[in-house]
Amino acid sequence: MSFLLRRAVQGIATVFLMSIIVFILSRITGSPLDYLLSPLASEEEFAAVAADLGLDKPAVVQYFTFLGRALQGDLGRSVYFHELATSMIFDRLGATVSLASIAFILGAGLGVPAGVAAAVFRGTKVDAGARGMALFGQSVPSFFIGIVAIQIFSVNLGWLPVGGRHGLATYVLPAITLAAYVFAAILRLTRSSMIEVLSSDYITLAMIKGTPRWRVIWHHALRNALIPVITFSGLLLAQMLVGAIVVETVFAWPGLGRLAFMAAAQRDYPLLQAIVIFITVVFVLMSFIVDVIYTILDPRVRVSS
Amino acid sequence: MPTDSGTHAAPPLVELENVAKTYAVRQGSIRRSADSVHAVAGVSLSIGANEAVGIVGESGCGKSTLARMVLRLLNPSAGNLRFKGTEYGEMSRAEVQEFRSTVQAVFQDPYSSLNPRMRVADIISEPLRSTPGMTRKARRSRALEMLDSVGMPALAADGYPHQFSGGQRQRIAIARALVSEPALIILDEPTASLDVSIRAQILNLFNKLRQEFGVSYLAISHDLSMIRHLCDRVSVMYLGRIVEESSNEHFYENPLHPYARGLLGSLLMPLAEGQAPQDPMPGEPPSAVNIQPGCSFHPRCDSAFVLCSSDTPELAFRLGCEADQVTACHLYEKAEVQPTELGGRKQ
Amino acid sequence: MATEPSPPDGLRPEDPVPSDLEARKRKSVFARLFRGSGGVAVVILGLIVLSGILAPFLAPFEPEFGNLRESLLPPGSPAKDSSIPHLLGTDRFGRDVLSRVLYGSRVSLAVAAMAIAVAGILGTTIGIVAGYYGGVVDSILMRLADLVLAMPIILLALVLAVLVGPSFFNVVLILGAVLWAEYARQARAETLGIREREYVLLSRVAGISSIGIMVRHILPNILDTLLVLATLQVARVIIIEAALSFLGVGIPPPAPAWGLMVSEGRGLLNTSWWISVFPGIAITMTILTVNLIADRLKDILDPHGKVVG
Numbered sequence: 005m006s007f008l009l010r011r012a013v014q015g016i017a018t019v020f021l022m023s024i025i026v027f028i029l030s031r032i033t034g035s036p037l038d039y040l041l042s043p044l045a046s047e048e049e050f051a052a053v054a055a056d057l058g059l060d061k062p063a064v065v066q067y068f069t070f071l072g073r074a075l076q077g078d079l080g081r082s083v084y085f086h087e088l089a090t091s092m093i094f095d096r097l098g099a100t101v102s103l104a105s106i107a108f109i110l111g112a113g114l115g116v117p118a119g120v121a122a123a124v125f126r127g128t129k130v131d132a133g134a135r136g137m138a139l140f141g142q143s144v145p146s147f148f149i150g151i152v153a154i155q156i157f158s159v160n161l162g163w164l165p166v167g168g169r170h171g172l173a174t175y176v177l178p179a180i181t182l183a184a185y186v187f188a189a190i191l192r193l194t195r196s197s198m199i200e201v202l203s204s205d206y207i208t209l210a211m212i213k214g215t216p217r218w219r220v221i222w223h224h225a226l227r228n229a230l231i232p233v234i235t236f237s238g239l240l241l242a243q244m245l246v247g248a249i250v251v252e253t254v255f256a257w258p259g260l261g262r263l264a265f266m267a268a269a270q271r272d273y274p275l276l277q278a279i280v281i282f283i284t285v286v287f288v289l290m291s292f293i294v295d296v297i298y299t300i301l302d303p304r305v306r307v308s309s
Numbered sequence: 310m311p312t313d314s315g316t317h318a319a320p321p322l323v324e325l326e327n328v329a330k331t332y333a334v335r336q337g338s339i340r341r342s343a344d345s346v347h348a349v350a351g352v353s354l355s356i357g358a359n360e361a362v363g364i365v366g367e368s369g370c371g372k373s374t375l376a377r378m379v380l381r382l383l384n385p386s387a388g389n390l391r392f393k394g395t396e397y398g399e400m401s402r403a404e405v406q407e408f409r410s411t412v413q414a415v416f417q418d419p420y421s422s423l424n425p426r427m428r429v430a431d432i433i434s435e436p437l438r439s440t441p442g443m444t445r446k447a448r449r450s451r452a453l454e455m456l457d458s459v460g461m462p463a464l465a466a467d468g469y470p471h472q473f474s475g476g477q478r479q480r481i482a483i484a485r486a487l488v489s490e491p492a493l494i495i496l497d498e499p500t501a502s503l504d505v506s507i508r509a510q511i512l513n514l515f516n517k518l519r520q521e522f523g524v525s526y527l528a529i530s531h532d533l534s535m536i537r538h539l540c541d542r543v544s545v546m547y548l549g550r551i552v553e554e555s556s557n558e559h560f561y562e563n564p565l566h567p568y569a570r571g572l573l574g575s576l577l578m579p580l581a582e583g584q585a586p587q588d589p590m591p592g593e594p595p596s597a598v599n600i601q602p603g604c605s606f607h608p609r610c611d612s613a614f615v616l617c618s619s620d621t622p623e624l625a626f627r628l629g630c631e632a633d634q635v636t637a638c639h640l641y642e643k644a645e646v647q648p649t650e651l652g653g654r655k656q
Numbered sequence: 657m658a659t660e661p662s663p664p665d666g667l668r669p670e671d672p673v674p675s676d677l678e679a680r681k682r683k684s685v686f687a688r689l690f691r692g693s694g695g696v697a698v699v700i701l702g703l704i705v706l707s708g709i710l711a712p713f714l715a716p717f718e719p720e721f722g723n724l725r726e727s728l729l730p731p732g733s734p735a736k737d738s739s740i741p742h743l744l745g746t747d748r749f750g751r752d753v754l755s756r757v758l759y760g761s762r763v764s765l766a767v768a769a770m771a772i773a774v775a776g777i778l779g780t781t782i783g784i785v786a787g788y789y790g791g792v793v794d795s796i797l798m799r800l801a802d803l804v805l806a807m808p809i810i811l812l813a814l815v816l817a818v819l820v821g822p823s824f825f826n827v828v829l830i831l832g833a834v835l836w837a838e839y840a841r842q843a844r845a846e847t848l849g850i851r852e853r854e855y856v857l858l859s860r861v862a863g864i865s866s867i868g869i870m871v872r873h874i875l876p877n878i879l880d881t882l883l884v885l886a887t888l889q890v891a892r893v894i895i896i897e898a899a900l901s902f903l904g905v906g907i908p909p910p911a912p913a914w915g916l917m918v919s920e921g922r923g924l925l926n927t928s929w930w931i932s933v934f935p936g937i938a939i940t941m942t943i944l945t946v947n948l949i950a951d952r953l954k955d956i957l958d959p960h961g962k963v964v965g
Contacts, residue, residue, distance in 0.1 A: 014799070018806045029819055139951075143944040145895055147902045148918060148936040155925045246808040250899050268814040268905055276818055280811050287806055380861050409863030421854040426876040432855075435872075436862035482858075489862065 011295045015288035022284040023074065026277045027067050079278035084270040089278030093260060099169055100252070100259030104244045106179045111186025112237065116230070118187075119194025123202060123229075124221060134191060141188030146247065150181045150254035167256035178255040182248060186240060193236055198229040238294030242287045320394035321357040322493045322525060323379060323412065328352050328388035329549075330374050348374040350549035351388070356493060361519065361526040363540035363557075365533055365572060371549040372529040376497045379527065380414055381405075406439065413486040417498035419478035423470040429456075429481055430466035436489045455484035458521070459514060476507035480514070487518065496528040500535055512538050533572055537561065542633075545569045548605040551624055555634035565629055565636040567610045604639065612640055694952045701945040704938070708761030715755035716740040719912045722750030728928050745930040747920060753930055756912035757938050763913045764942065767827055768893045772886050774832030779839025780882060784870050786840065787847025798844065801837040809834050809896055817905030827906050831893055842885055846878040880957045887950035891943045898939050914939045 061069075073079075079089040122134035157177060158166040165174050201207065202225055210220045249261035256262070260279065267275040330349040349371040356362050366372050377383040378390060381397060390397040392408050400408065413436070416422050423432055433455050434448035443451075453463050459480040470478055479499065486494050496515070500508040512535060518524060528539050536543055543560045545553040545568060553566040564570045604610070607617035616639045626634070627641035690698060707714055716738065726736060731745040731753075744753035779801075786797040813830050820826065847870075850856060856873050864872075900906030901915030909916060914935040921931025 014802060015806075017799075018803050021803050022807065026815060029815060139944060139947055143891070143947050144940045145898050145902075145915075145918075145936070145943070147899060147915075148932075148939065151918070151922055151925060151932060152936070155929070159926055243808070246810050249810055249814075250903065253903060264811065264814060265903060268818050268903070271818050273818055276815060280808075280815060283808055283811060284806070287808065291806065382857055382860060406863060409861065412861070414858060414861050416854045416858065418854060422858060424855045424873055424877070427872075435859060435864065438868065439863040439865070485858070485862070 008292075008295060008299060011292055015292050018288050019281070019284050023071065023281055024067070026280055027070060030273055030277060031063060031066075074281065079281060080274040082267070082272055082275040084267070084272040084275070089275050092263065092275065093279060093282050096258055096260050096263050099257060100245060100248055100261060103175065103178055103182065103252070103257060103259060104241065104248060106175055107182035108186055108237070108241060108244065110179055111183035112190050114183075115187045115190030116194050116233065119191040120198055120221070120226065120229075122191065122195045123198035126199060131195075134195070138188040138191040141184040141191075144184065146181055146185065147250050147254055149184055150177070150251055153177050153181060154255070167254075169258055174255075178251050178257055181254070182244065182251045185247070186244065189240065190233060190237070193233050194229065197232050198225060201225045201229040235294050235298045238290050238297065242290035245283060245286060319358070320391070321355040322393060323354075323356045323527070324389075324391040324394075325352055325354040325375075325379070326389040326391070328375070328378060328385045328390060330371070330378060330383065331386040347549050349378070349385075352546070352549070352551055353388075354544065354551070356525055356527055358492060359519070359523045359525055360542070361528065361540040363526075363528045363530070363536035363543045364546050364551075365530060365536050365543060366546035367531055370546045372546055373497055375546075376414070376495050376527070376529050380412065380495055381408065409439070410436070410489040411491050412493045412495065413489065413491040414495040414497065415479070415482050415486050415499045417501050419475045419482060419502060420470075422482045423478055425470050427469075428466070429468050429470070429473075432470070432481060433466075433485045433488055436485060440489070451488055452484070455488050456481075458487065458518065459484045474507075475503050476511065479503060479507075479511060483511075483514065483518070487522065487524070490522070491524060493525040493527065496526055496530075496539075498530050498532075499528070501530065501532065508532075508535065515539055533575075545572065550605060550637070552606065552638070553634070553636040554624065555631065555636075559631040559634055563629075563631055563634070565627075565634065565641060566606075566638045567612055567640070568606050569636075604637075614639070693948060697945040697948040697952075700941060701949060704761055704942050704945070705765060707758050708765050711755075711758040711762055715752075715758045716743075717752035717755040719751065719756045719759040720910045722746065722752070724750045726750040728924070730928070731930050744934050745928070747917070747928075747931045748924065753917075753934055756917060757914070757934055760912040760914040760917065760935060760938065761942075763824075763907060763911055764894050764897060764939075767824070767831070767897045767907070768890050770828045771831035771835065771893050772889055774828065775835035775889070776839055776882065776886055778832070779836035780843045780875070780878075782836070783840035783843025783845075784847050784874055784878075787844035788851055788866065788870055788874065794844070797840065801840045804834055804837040805841075807834055810899065813896075813900050814903075814905055817900075822900075822905045822908045824907055824911070827897055827900060831896065835889060835893070838885060838889070839882060842881060843878055846881060847874050850874050850877050884950070884954050884957050887946065887953050891946045891950060894939070894943055894946070 070080075077090055079093070081088055082092060085092065118134045118137070122131040125131055154166060154177065157164045164176050165171075168174060202221075207220060207225055210224055211217070215224075245260065247261075248257075248259060249264055251257065252259045252261035253265045260283075264276060264279045266272075267279065328349060329347065329351050332346040332348060334346060352371075352375060354362065354364075364372050364375070374383065378385050392400065392404070392412070395404060423429075427435075430449055430452040433452040437443050437448045437451060449466070453466055456463060456465055461477065461480050461484070465473070465477070465481070470481070473481065483499075499515075500511050503511060515526065516539065519526065526539065528536060530536055537557065540557055542554065542556055544551045545566065547568050553560075553564070553569045555563075560569070561573065564573050601618075603618040603620060604613070604622050607613040610617065620639065622637045622639050623643070624635050624637040626644050627636055627638070628644050629641045630636060630644070711719075717735075723736065726733075726742070726746050727748055727750040729742055729746040729750075731743060732741055733745065734741045735752075742752050742754070744757065746752055747756070782797050782801070786794040809830065812834065813827070816826050816830055850873065856869060859869050859873060897906055897913070898915035898918075901913040902919045904916075904919065907913035907916060909920075917935035918932045918939070921928065921933075921935075925932055
């Protein structure tokens with residue numbers, strides 16, 4: 005219990021630290037007014053915004069004003085789009101989550117069996133092949149896969165739409181691109197975890213007892229081998245949100261990642277700041293959920309520390 | 310021969326007075342301060358110049374903990390340690406430096422005593438780095454001298470630890486212990502990890518070095534035969550306490566405490582080759598947690614009687630002791646008369 | 657996707673490691689590395705690194721200046737002012753793609769080397785100090801490391817790029833500022849173990865100062881695993897830098913950064929595929945070989961998976 009408590013506190017500290025960092029960064033690199041208003045804005049507009057942000061007050065007060073608003077759900081307003089950041093984020097959250105989920109299911113759905121096969125047939129061509137695929141999945145940059153895939157499958161062959169999100173077909177290419185890395189990472193983890201479990205004593209015992217091989221693998225080995233994979237997946241999902249930035253940009257996918265990119269491209273700092281804080285919260289939340297799951301699955305963690 | 314340090318002008322090199330070390334037992338993250346492990350429970354000892362003192366006991370009796378406290382690697386929970394008369398806790402920086410070059414150690418495991426990434430010459434000469442004014446050349450030549458003293462070829466200087474056998478590594482460790490010309494070397498099970506055939510060689514080396522350099526030893530071991538061949542005085546330790554202390558000869562001629570007798574009994578039984586020494590005393594030592602009143606040995610003692618479970622016997626000169634012996638056992642009446650010659654013992 | 661810890665692979669924890677395996681390993685590290693596909697990978701990576709170093713001599717053209725009249729030429733087209741043709745074609749500004757790819761090698765390697773150097777030195781020092789002294793120092797430093805590890809690198813890069821504009825220096829800074837934490841964690845964990853080893857205790861008995869112990873005993877004995885960590889990180893650094901440059905928040909034009917080149921050729925993929933494809937292949941090959949070598953190195957130097965990269 006104290007372990008979870010500690011992790012919770014750490015998580016909250018992370019979010020606060022992140023908010024402080026982005027806040028400080030935005031203030032020390034110039035006045036927010038520079039990017040909040042175009043240079044052509046009038047004096048009154050400058051003054052109005054300055055008063056609204058409380059820029060005449062000391063920095064600490066400014067921070068707490070910002071913090072106060074953030075805790076109420078107001079993360080600022082986009083300069084470029086003129087909408088509330090929070091609503092923009094939630095509008096696009098669905099797109100990213102759906103894409104990430106499908107990519108994850110694809111990647112894990114292929115990665116786990118491949119990893120198991122590689123472990124069971126360790127040393128054979130199956131293993132070598134699986135590891136080779138994992139190596140490629142890890143090594144080819146996602147943006148490269150993306151643009152080549154678009155060129156071949158959308159432009160040249162015309163099988164799939166080029167981009168955007170309108171219908172099931174538009175999910176295919178982005179999901180595959182995003183899934184490549186997931187596939188590779190999960191394959192490797194499953195493989196090594198499986199190898200470790202397969203060599204343990206109680207598996208040998210089960211085999212000696214005469215249990216059919218498939219049952220040994222399915223029932224006994226897999227269950228334990230998957231524990232680290234599950235905990236890893238939690239973190240993986242959180243990071244996919246960030247990795248989605250590249251894929252969404254390439255495929256013009258209307259998600260959070262693309263929003264972040266556009267915010268950066270338009271120098272829309274308030275929006276970017278809001279996204280950063282939001283994603284940090286998600287990260288921390290996912291980490292915490294992973295810790296909870298881990299505590300449930302692995303009794304050793306509960307008893308020790 | 311027991312030294313009469315009472316009439317010597319110089320204080321003993323190292324002196325321990327009722328030193329104890331207690332650890333709190335933790336369960337999970339909750340600390341149960343009621344339970345404690347008494348690793349060392351009131352040990353008094355003194356080692357003078359050119360003296361070899363041995364401490365014998367089974368594993369877990371606290372001897373290594375004691376060694377670490379003597380070496381200033383661990384702080385005692387109670388009691389005093391003194392180096393040349395000065396309390397450990399009150400030593401100035403210069404005095405600590407002097408301590409560090411005066412008191413050295415050789416540990417049990419020759420495989421982890423040497424840094425695998427360092428050359429032998431550098432390992433041996435490392436203690437000299439804190440000596441001002443020594444050049445690299447000077448350090449190296451000292452290292453070569455030491456290699457010679459321990460019977461290793463000069464070629465070894467540029468080798469790495471993994472190239473040497475256990476016995477050779479232990480020699481290197483001994484060379485390092487000698488390089489700063491210490492007055493006292495703490496030996497913590499120095500031969501326990503070595504082949505039986507090598508042990509004799511190392512023992513002979515220790516004796517030779519003592520003759521040559523006049524160095525004192527505090528030898529800690531469960532191996533009685535090693536202590537016998539090395540030491541002038543023997544202390545027997547059980548569950549953190551000294552239960553018997555005597556000169557070398559009198560210990561073997563006249564062991565008093567039942568535990569001491571048991572240890573000797575195991576020594577005298579002939580061993581078939583490769584056979585581990587049998588433990589003639591049934592049972593294992595009880596855990597050092599929450600020591601019960603009475604003699605700590607009585608659960609395993611053949612001769613225990615009623616008093617033994619209620620009264621902790623004091624380490625004292627008793628009837629049956631030779632002039633230089635003390636023992637902690639109710640079987641022997643505490644004597645009124647205290648002989649004048651007793652190696653620094655306080656009654 | 658690049659901010660990914662790669663899962664461990666290799667021997668099981670309970671496999672015994674004989675005491676002098678360390679020494680034997682050292683001798684045979686290179687031997688085993690070069691066997692089979694590892695050897696191929698080393699050769700290819702060696703070529704890539706070499707081409708980067710020797711780029712000024714190898715490249716037939718200037719990487720950053722182009723003849724606008726020679727723009728968008730396909731691979732193999734003859735060049736106007738030179739006998740050497742544009743082997744890989746030219747880009748929108750008439751710049752020779754081959755030359756840019758060669759020089760791009762330098763950029764990627766420079767970023768990787770500097771970022772890892774910064775992160776490595778900073779992280780190792782902090783980790784050893786935290787592990788050796790323990791107590792409050794340890795708590796504070798590791799708390800800091802944990803916080804840093806939780807930060808999403810690409811987002812931070814976006815933020816920095818927006819505020820001060822993209823630059824080489826910013827990329828190195830961000831990467832270094834986030835990656836040091838992994839080294840610190842690793843170094844600290846190992847320091848805790850080494851601190852109690854007998855040769856360290858004996859050095860304390862001999863009066864060696866704390867700094868002396870940290871430098872002479874702890875550091876050399878953890879370099880192996882730190883090296884494994886560094887090689888695991890090289891691939892990540894390169895891929896992150898490529899992604900950042902692709903997004904326009906990494907190395908700014910007109911530098912021949914591979915990621916940047918891929919993004920520049922993106923709109924022209926249909927007609928002038930060579931502008932994106934060749935740098936993309938370069939990135940892939942580099943990361944592939946680095947990953948392969950890192951895997952091999954890990955099997956050799958860290959069979960028990962002490963490093964969680």
